[in-house]
Amino acid sequence: MHIVAVQGIRGGCGPTSIVAGLASALERLGKPVLAIDLCPSNLLGLHxxxxxxxxxxxxxxxxxxxxxxxxxxxxxxxxxxxxxxxxPTLEHLAQVLQQLQPADDTYVLLDAPTDLDIRNQLEHNRQVHLLEVVEADPCCHVLLNYQLNDTPRLPKRQHFLINRFQPARRLSHDLLQLWRLILGNELLVPCVIHEDEAIREALARKQLLGESAPQSLAMQDFLALAHWCVRTVEAS
Known part of the structure; x- marks a missing residue:
């Protein structure tokens, strides 16, 4: 199985909607998905x-x-x-996965809270990949630089994904270009998830994005993310 933990670099970056959207897109590609909510807020199931x-x-x-x-x-x-x-602990989660026994080609998507130490798992479990969700704003830029200063060589299976991107905002566009220079394609996912009301509307309908708005801009973004995920995860 392929384990992809999705975690915000800070609260409010939208990892739950990323897990739901990525699950919908991977299913479109014919990939089996098991989405697991690790957050006490317990919101993932609503999607x-x-x-x-x-x-x-x-x-x-x-x-x-x-x-x-x-x-x-x-x-x-x-x-x-x-x-x-x-x-609950990650050890307990491992027991749950052993009990559920997902198929080898299953993508296990984890909606992880910000205080859960996923990076430690990257060092010990080659099945685990981390998608750290950021927004193109000054706060995320500061937190990103904290990480780079504290850990000059980030784990190879850690990647950053920009969510709620608004290209009309000059600062957002400038930060995207700066992060591409700093992080490169290995750390920064080459596609972004644009700000799209269809994501909120899908949750209001308690549907996945692929069911609620299959032709939306956000769904096209998630399909691009799913293709990147398959290439990156299965090649590692």
Whole structure:
């Protein structure tokens, strides 16, 4: 299986919508997908049509199956009944994956909170890739530079993805060009996810983007991201 953790460089960058959109695009390419919510906010399942009050999730020790959304897409929410005293760990997640036994060609997409140490997994597990979501704004630029200063050689399986890109904003365009120079194509995903109201509308309908707005600009962006993901992940 191919594990892709999607994590914001800070809160509010939109990793949950990235997981949902990428799942929809990978399914369009014929790839099986298992999307897992690692965030206590428990919002990922809404993108896949689950009821907002669905209590089940991977943090419940009795949860033994994911919810099947379509033939190639399954989702495992965080759960609403998780005990704060028994915060789930990546080791627990590994046990859940062993129990679910996804097929070897499955893309396991993790919606990861910002405080989860995914980079440590990159050093020890070659199956794991990290998509760190950024927006083309000054705050993300500062946080990105903190990372580069603290870790001059970032892991090869860590990549940065620009979300909610608005090309009409000059600062956003300038930051995109600057990051391309600083990071290059190996670290910066060559495609961006444009700001598109269709993403919000899809969540309001509790549908994946490929179902709600298959011809939207954002869906074309996610298809480009899915093609990049397949080339990059399966080649490593």
């Amino acid at each position: 896949f049509g689950l009821p907002f009050d669905e209590p089940s999730g991977w943090t419940r020790r009795t949860q033994q199956a994911a919810f099947r959304h379509k033939e190639l897409i399954s989702v495992l929410p965080y759960g609403r009944d998780a005990s704060p005293s028994s915060e």
